[in-house]
Amino acid sequence: MTTVGKILVLLIMAFSLMLAAISSVVFTTSKNWKAAADAEKKKVTELTSKINDANSQVAAAKKDLEGETAKYETLAKQLNDKIAAVEAQNLTAQQQITTAAGQVATAQQNAKTALDEAEANRKETTQLREMKSEVEKQANEFKLHVAELNDKIREMERALEAATKNNTDLKERVAKYSTLLRTNGLPDDITQVSGLESPPPVVGEIKRVDATNRKLEATIGSNDGLVPGHELNLMRMSPRPEYLGKAKVISVDPNQSVLQVIGNTYLGKKLQEGDIVSSTIPPRL
Template sequence: MTLLGKIFTVMIFMMSLLFMSFAIMVYATHKNWKELVTAEETGLLAQNRIKEGTITELRNEQNEILNNLARERAARRAALSVLETKVSQSAQMVTQKQQELDRLNVALGEAVQQVKSAHEQLAALVAENAALKVENRDVQIARDANYAQMIVMKDKVNSLDGDMKNLTERASQLNEQVSRYKGILDRRGLSVDTPIDLIEPDLQGFISAVSNNEFVEITLGGDDGLIPGHEFHVFRDRTYLGKVVIKKVAPNRAVGQVIKETSRGVIQRGDRVATKLS
């Protein structure tokens, strides 16, 4: 029961006593009022004293209750002040938490945006990675093809190196042959520009007829490889007589004209002729 309820209870109790007193007084009108009033134990005076004592006690109890009520109210006000302080602090904390929550929401929004951007970048990187894989595969295929081609080319290079080595050796041999041939041409008074048809074969024969020491007939002909323009040296034993140049060729004989600038004697039948002097 609260303090206010106790107060109401005491007041009801006091009013009950008061009405009971009125009832007794009404009842006493039918009796000896003096005896009723002056009786030591049952008289109204005695009862009044008893009631006054009771009222005094009740007043004292009421005062005590009021004092207790005042103390309780003070305590409640103090507690209410403390609670209000706590409520104010809690409100401040709620405000701070709300501000912090707002900041966290903003940070969360930024984080979500960053995650979204990261997902987009990841998707772009995945696509780029797929493209790079395809490109890498194409590059690898091209590399394998190039490697296979390189192996083929290397085999060809090795083959060409072998051919080059053989050709180098052959060129060296040909250079040696050319050197020998050049020496032979130099010894025979020929050059690389000399027409092949004018190069006399290595032949030897005899003079078969002489006409006025200007034209001679020899025992060699076209069957021996002679053509007009070939020259022969004429000699008898160890005596050099001059040179003749072939003017007409038959299969088994030829006619030549004596080159007067080289003449060193009279040419006769039976003299020897040769394209080269040994």
């Protein structure tokens, strides 16, 4: 056998081996593909079943979704209606709040005005109370003054009554003395006897008072009809009328006289320049 033949034989043997190997592989591979195909079919069947189940679930879910969507739409409509109602209530409440705010502002203004008026009334009441207290105080002082004046009036009335009685007694005595004088052939012109007649109606003022408050000088004298022995009343007119006592004329000049205080002055009061010297006592001082 030639070399070429050997090579060809070797090549044929190699191809045969290769074909054998390929046949084995093909056989083996055909077996594996069948098993794989069966397995895949099984998987497809399982997947198809799962898909069908999933489709059923999707259909059920879709049905449930449609029901829930209808519920949601109904609920959403209800909520929208409630929201609209609440918004309407809020609008009404806002309007009421605005109205109430206006009323509160008016009430506050009215309250401020009322407080101002109350404060003014309180001040006026305080002033009236103070005025009332002052008037009551003045009234009490006036009552005391009236009581004092009434006491003085009663004293002066008693003094006047006594003076009137004394004057009556003196007149009776003068009449008796006149009768006695005429009986004895003497003149009965009693005015010629100084100090025995009642003083004429005169009014003067004190010019000077000595340190003892016992002697004084007056602005009336013999030109006014005064003679020694006349008794005059002492009075003060300011700040209020009051009776001070009596004084007796001890010496006279044409326009002035000197008097001696009889007893003591009323309540021991000091005589002053400007006090009144009078032969009469006013009914009310």
